[in-house]
Amino acid sequence: xxxxxxxxxxxxxxxxxxxxxxxxxxxxxxxxxxxxxxxxxxxxxxxxxxxxxxxxxxxxxxxxxxxxxxxxxxxxxxxxxxxxxxxxxxxxxxxxxxxxxxxxxxxxxxxxxxxxxxxxxxxxxxxxxxxxxxxxxxxxxxxxxxxxxxxxxxxxxxxxxxxxxxxxxxxxxxxxxx
Amino acid sequence: xxxxxxxxxxxxxxxxxxxxxxxxxxxxxxxxxxxxxxxxxxxxxxxxxxxxxxxxxxxxxxxxxxxxxxxxxxxxxxxxxxxxxxxxxxxxxxxxxxxxxxxxxxxxxxxxxxxxxxxxxxxxxxxxxxxxxxxxxxxxxxxxxxxxxxxxxxxxxxxxxxxxxxxxxxxxxxxxxx
Numbered sequence: 001x002x003x004x005x006x007x008x009x010x011x012x013x014x015x016x017x018x019x020x021x022x023x024x025x026x027x028x029x030x031x032x033x034x035x036x037x038x039x040x041x042x043x044x045x046x047x048x049x050x051x052x053x054x055x056x057x058x059x060x061x062x063x064x065x066x067x068x069x070x071x072x073x074x075x076x077x078x079x080x081x082x083x084x085x086x087x088x089x090x091x092x093x094x095x096x097x098x099x100x101x102x103x104x105x106x107x108x109x110x111x112x113x114x115x116x117x118x119x120x121x122x123x124x125x126x127x128x129x130x131x132x133x134x135x136x137x138x139x140x141x142x143x144x145x146x147x148x149x150x151x152x153x154x155x156x157x158x159x160x161x162x163x164x165x166x167x168x169x170x171x172x173x174x175x176x177x178x
Numbered sequence: 179x180x181x182x183x184x185x186x187x188x189x190x191x192x193x194x195x196x197x198x199x200x201x202x203x204x205x206x207x208x209x210x211x212x213x214x215x216x217x218x219x220x221x222x223x224x225x226x227x228x229x230x231x232x233x234x235x236x237x238x239x240x241x242x243x244x245x246x247x248x249x250x251x252x253x254x255x256x257x258x259x260x261x262x263x264x265x266x267x268x269x270x271x272x273x274x275x276x277x278x279x280x281x282x283x284x285x286x287x288x289x290x291x292x293x294x295x296x297x298x299x300x301x302x303x304x305x306x307x308x309x310x311x312x313x314x315x316x317x318x319x320x321x322x323x324x325x326x327x328x329x330x331x332x333x334x335x336x337x338x339x340x341x342x343x344x345x346x347x348x349x350x351x352x353x354x355x356x
Contacts, residue, residue: 017194020312027309054309085343085350090330119348130343131205131232131334134198140315141322141330152268152319156309165263165308170297172263 001104002030002146003077004139007066007118008111009037020136021109022047026058028143028151030107033058036066037111055160070106070121077104079122082138083114086125093145095124100146107142109135179282180208180324181255182317185244185296186289187215198314199287200225204236206321207329208285211236214244215289233338248284248299255282257300260316261292264303271323273302278324285320287313 004025009018018040022033026047033047039062047060063069070079078099089096099105108118119125128138144151166173182203187196196218200211204225211225217240225238241247248257256277267274277283286296297303306316322329344351 013194016191017198020195020314023309023311024315027307027311028315050310056309085346087345087347088330090327116349119350122348125346125348127343127345129205129330129334130345131201131234132228133201133205134314134318136198136312136314137202137206137318140312140318144319144322149268152266152307156307165305167265167305167308168263168303169265170303171294172297 002100002143003104003106004030004033005066005070005106005108006033006035007037007108007114009035009040009043010111011038011040014111015040015043017136019043019046021139022058022060023050024136024140024143026050026056028140029147030143031058033060034063034069035060036063053163055157055162067115067117067121070108073106074121077106079106079108080124080126081108081110081118081122082128082135082142083110083119083125084127084130084132086127089126089128089142089145092124092126096126096142097146097148105146107139109139180278180321181282181284182208182211183244183248183284183286184211184213185215185286185292187213187218188289189216189218192289193218193221195314197221197224199317200236200238201228202314202318202321204228204234205329206318207325208321209236211238212241212247213238214241231341233335233340245293245295245299248286251282251284252299255284257284257286258302258304259286259288259296259300260306260313260320261288261297261303262305262308262310264305267304267306267320267323270302270304274304274320275324275326283324285317287317
């Protein structure tokens with residue numbers, strides 16, 4: 001099981017980036033997202049609407065104190081913090097994939113300033129390249145390695161009856177299953 | 179050679195997403211970025227500053243008419259449009275990797291509404307999952323497949339003398355080469 005923890009969501013600055021983080025989590029095989037910082041009902045609603053329209057179940061919830069929440073979670077789950085200062089993901093793919101399979105894996109995604117405590121609480125600080133880029137990209141690559149690329153070919157939600165995309169060489173094709 | 183075309187940059191809405199697109203392009207092995215929409219000197223400056231601080235050469239330039247630019251480019255380059263309506267990337271990895279190696283590959287990244295013409299001009303419309311998520315994530319996965327994961331382990335810029343990250347299990351370590 002994979003839970004994403006998005007730290008210190010700030011309004012309005014992080015509105016779109018946090019939405020992209022959640023949508024990538026949903027599309028690439030994570031199970032839910034928890035966030036701290038500014039409570040944002042419009043963000044929560046927009047993810048719920050995507051699930052309603054496109055299928056899947058991807059709960060989003062708010063925690064006021066992320067460190068307290070992580071410490072509690074650490075009793076049972078494995079915590080992986082994505083940071084450009086961590087150990088290269090290429091060396092740890094097997095571990096994180098195994099952790100997600102065996103129990104709960106929490107992927108921590110920072111914002112501008114990540115408290116030192118996060119580096120200490122994490123079972124693994126993990127880097128996706130040693131260059132500054134994007135938490136959205138780091139999350140996508142981490143989930144891709146955990147899922148071993150299967151997120152790209154799987155049927156997203158077998159039981160979902162609604163809009164589905166039919167891949168096309170040109171243009172757009174949607175079918176609606178009733 | 180890989181060039182990214184970011185369509186219809188809108189201020190202030192796309193400020194951070196387009197910045198993430200450019201940073202992912204730079205970190206994951208693209209060579210340059212071209213964008214249309216609102217001209218944004220602050221964005222251009224911020225990418226130039228990242229290159230100065232962290233190395234690499236990643237030119238960002240503006241084109242007023244993206245379709246005209248693409249049509250001109252199409253005479254020599256291969257054009258791949260990332261869209262959730264396209265053919266699955268898992269089936270086309272070899273092609274796009276080969277195109278980037280043999281000549282110029284242009285990766286087109288849309289914004290909210292992509293004109294129909296883009297689907298027609300593209301040599302390939304390519305999907306990264308059939309779900310809505312993020313152009314930042316789609317770009318990261320496409321570049322990862324083109325680079326065959328080598329972007330995660332390569333030395334970023336061999337000739338760069340400046341700040342470099344030394345991967346750590348905990349905390350942050352930077353070295354400055356003079």
